[in-house]
Amino acid sequence: MNTISKIFAVAACLSFYSIETSASQPLLEKDSLEKEPTRVSFLKQRNPNFHPFKLEDSDTTSVAIQFSFVPFVGTNGIYSGNTVNDVSFNLLGGYSAGTRAFEMAGLFNINRGDMTGVQLAGWFNQVGGRVEGVQLAGLFNSNLQDVKGVQLAGLTNFTTGTVDGVQLAGLMNFSPKKVKGVQLAGLLNFTADELDGTQLSGLANFAAKNVKGTQISPFNYASKIHGFQLGLINYADSMSGVPVGLISFVRTGYHTVELSFNEVLPLNLALRTGKREFYNILFAGMRPEISDNVTWAFGYGVGTSPRLGKNLFLNIEASSEQLNNGNVEALNLVNRLFVGADFQVAKKMSLFAGPTLNFRVYDTSFSGHPDLFTFYQPQIQREKSHPEDVASQLWWGFRAGFRFF
Known part of the structure; x- marks a missing residue:
């Protein structure tokens, strides 16, 4: 009982001493605060508006290799979202600031920043930055910036940036910007910009602007085509090549x-x-x-x-x-x-x-x-x-x- 009493007594004395010290010392002036640099490590979150799929904070670190069970339960701990991994192994799912070489997960990978190298997931890959390399997912790949390389997904490949490479999906490939390369999908290929390459799908190909290459699908749509269309129904505003299909309509063509x-x-x-x-x-x-x-x-x-x-x-x-x-x-x-x-x-x-x-x-x-x-x-x-x-x-x-x- 005496031991417990002593502990409480020491705590009370320390509390009283800290209050007294703070009351007796003058407040620091604003100029002194500006002159003394404040050290903020990458472990601190300076922006209270946290974006789980977008990397805005420059305070990141990197490690050669990491292991995790699920996000924040692994070798990087609670700082997983601020760590760029060279190699990453995630038993179920991983969450990081980026990947430089290789990442593999049983279910999902989430990168707030860029991914360079190879990324494999049983369910999905989500990247907030650029992708340079290969993405392979059982369900879908989703990227918020440009893709340069290869995307393979059981269902869907989605990116809000340009594509320079190959997209292969069981259902759909989607890009609102230019696609340079090949899009292959079980149902639909879509680009809201230009296509420089080939679209091949089981149902429809859509290119909102110019196409320099080939569209092969039951239904093909493009604005201006320098190339070839093959399908049941083909549409183009103008074409320097030839459309081959059951019904082909070129707005400036032969009617x-x-x-x-x-x-x-x-x-x-x-x-x-x-x-x-x-x-x-x-x-x-x-x-x-x-x-x-x-x-x-x-x-x-x-x-x-x-x-x-x-x-x-x-x-x-x-x-x-x-x-x-x-x-x-x-x-x-x-x-x-x-x-x-x-x-x-x-x-x-x-x-x-x-x-x-x-x-x-x-x-x-x-x-x-x-x-x-x-x-x-x-x-x-x-x-x-x-x-x-x-x-x-x-x-x-x-x-x-x-x-x-």
Whole structure:
């Protein structure tokens, strides 16, 4: 009991002595505080507004190697966020000011500053500064500055800076700035700036500005393209290369509406879109007759139209149309190869004509096919039967008409 009493007595004396000393000493003047430098180590947080994913404080230190279980539970302790590691091993997750060579974690890595080297994580990597090297994550990589190197993620690669290298993701790659290199994604590649390289995805590629390279996807979108697009649907404001797809639309490209006639149908309407080097054709036709079941057709084709002279172009087109009598009930395809001349009579009007080689494939078990010819009867060059109730016919024909716009 005496020991406890002595401890309390000493504490009381020390407290009283400190109060008395502070009361008796004069306050330091402001000038003396300014003259005496204040030492602040990297271990102190000078900015009360703490940013866990952004490094603003220059008070950092570096270590050659560190080990941690989770953030702040490791060899760097509570100062993990102010320490740049050359090599870092994190059992579950790590948190640091940056990485200079190598970092690996079972779940996640979070760097407030730059990452240089290799970064591996089972779940995700988050870097607040620049990335130079390789990032590999099971779910996603997220960076708040530029990336120079390779990003591989099971789901998403996200950066708010430029990309110079390769992004490979199971779902999406995203960058609001310029991408120089390759973006490969299971669903979507996106850049809100220029693309200098290649985008390849399973669903869509989007480049808000110029593209110097290639876009390959079911849907491709870009502003100005110096290169190539391959997809089901392609869009560009202007293009110095060629778009290849089911439907390609180049705003400053080749667009025409066509009215034509041929030996099968006297009235046909077609839309051409793309570029003269390669364009798509959507068309429909009919016989203007009074009948319960109208004979009509719909089809699709592709073509090219190189220039032969100032106002003269060559047309080479391949198409296929389904010919019906009323409803679509059986196979009755007329496949056509057309080679003709297109003469520009005015700025937005042209005349065209040329021969066609026609190859019909139809179902012989169906008796409701419409008559193949009505006002003109060409000679069938070859007719042949095939297995599974299929037959074919071959003949020469023609096509001519007007094109507008």
